[in-house]
Amino acid sequence: MSLDNKFVIYNNILSIILIILLLYSFDYSLGWGLNLIFPNIYFATFGTGNNGFDEFIWNENGVIEFFQILIIFAALVVLVNGFLNRKYLNLIKFLLIFQFFGLIYIFLEEISWGQHFFKFESPNLFLDKENFLYNKQGEFNFHNTSNLFNEIPRALILLWCAFSIFALKFINLSKNSELKIFIRPNKKLFNLSLIIIFLSVPDLIINKLNLIDNNKLFIFGDNGFEKYDPKQFLYNLISLNFIRFSELQELLIYNYFLWHSIFLSEALIKKSKKY
Numbered sequence: 001m002s003l004d005n006k007f008v009i010y011n012n013i014l015s016i017i018l019i020i021l022l023l024y025s026f027d028y029s030l031g032w033g034l035n036l037i038f039p040n041i042y043f044a045t046f047g048t049g050n051n052g053f054d055e056f057i058w059n060e061n062g063v064i065e066f067f068q069i070l071i072i073f074a075a076l077v078v079l080v081n082g083f084l085n086r087k088y089l090n091l092i093k094f095l096l097i098f099q100f101f102g103l104i105y106i107f108l109e110e111i112s113w114g115q116h117f118f119k120f121e122s123p124n125l126f127l128d129k130e131n132f133l134y135n136k137q138g139e140f141n142f143h144n145t146s147n148l149f150n151e152i153p154r155a156l157i158l159l160w161c162a163f164s165i166f167a168l169k170f171i172n173l174s175k176n177s178e179l180k181i182f183i184r185p186n187k188k189l190f191n192l193s194l195i196i197i198f199l200s201v202p203d204l205i206i207n208k209l210n211l212i213d214n215n216k217l218f219i220f221g222d223n224g225f226e227k228y229d230p231k232q233f234l235y236n237l238i239s240l241n242f243i244r245f246s247e248l249q250e251l252l253i254y255n256y257f258l259w260h261s262i263f264l265s266e267a268l269i270k271k272s273k274k275y
Contacts, residue, residue: 003266007188007259014255021057021064022243028054029242030228033218037227058244060137061116068251072107075258076100082265091178092268103257115140158249161256162196165189181271186263192256199240200249206239 029052031045057063079100083093111117126135126145135144142149165184173180184190206212217232218225236242 003262004186004188007186007262011192011255011259018248018251022240025054025057025243026237030233030236033225033228036225053243058247060139062247064244064247064251065110068247068254069107069110071251071254071258072103072110075254075261076103076107078258078261078265079103082261082268092182095179095182096264099257099261106254109141109143112139112141157253158196158200161253162193162200165193181267182264185260185267189256189260189263192252192259196249196252196256199252203239203241203245203249206235206241211235212239212241 024046027045028047030047031042032047034042035045053059055062059065079096083096083100108114114120115122120140122135122138122140125131125133126140127138128134133142133145135141137144143153144150168180168183212235213232214236216229217236219227219229239245240248
């Protein structure tokens with residue numbers, strides 16, 4: 001089976017799993033209300049009230065984060081295997097090392113540098129509210145301490161995964177350029193970029209414009225909940241506000257890096273055989 005076919009099968013399976021989780025999460029968060037409004041139409045619901053998101057799936061150490069860790073680990077294995085078995089020129093070698101250590105850092109941050117497994121206490125450095133490295137969740141990691149270690153790196157990574165391939169159209173690089181091979185080792189990565197953009201842009205616009213106001217989402221009458229505000233319901237639906245969107249976005253980003261590593265390894269093997 002070709003690598004392209006494996007890519008299609010793997011990502012189709014991942015898409016089906018994510019769609020099922022999204023449908024379940026929509027029902028868990030908002031289905032109870034639809035059941036009250038349309039009892040003869042919307043009759044199946046897992047939620048029993050304003051539950052928010054299902055913490056077992058979307059919270060720290062939940063199902064989605066478990067998949068994230070597996071995908072990052074797989075990407076690291078691919079990078080190590082490819083690097084140890086090939087000779088590369090300086091630029092490719094530098095970029096591979098940079099990506100490897102970047103993913104190592106992300107992997108260790110996701111598991112709080114082993115705290116999630118070994119259950120050790122966080123140093124006082126992360127627990128002191130007056131300290132620059134005060135961790136909002138009391139964990140031994142940096143990404144929960146400030147925007148410097150979270151939102152800024154996250155935004156840069158998101159831009160890379162979503163738009164780096166598009167940027168090639170505006171950069172004059174030869175077909176065999178190492179930088180071009182690194183950015184786009186396979187055109188199928190374009191599909192993963194489109195998915196990230198398609199899901200991220202609505203959330204970005206709606207949240208940056210502060211369009212969501214959950215205090216207006218629920219309309220109550222004398223007998224309690226009556227209906228959803230149509231506009232707020234639509235905003236929640238479009239922005240996937242019924243889940244922790246950051247966790248879904250991270251999963252898609254890590255999946256991009258996994259297939260980038262796989263395709264890059266294949267592209268470099270093909271390139272080395274030509275010489």
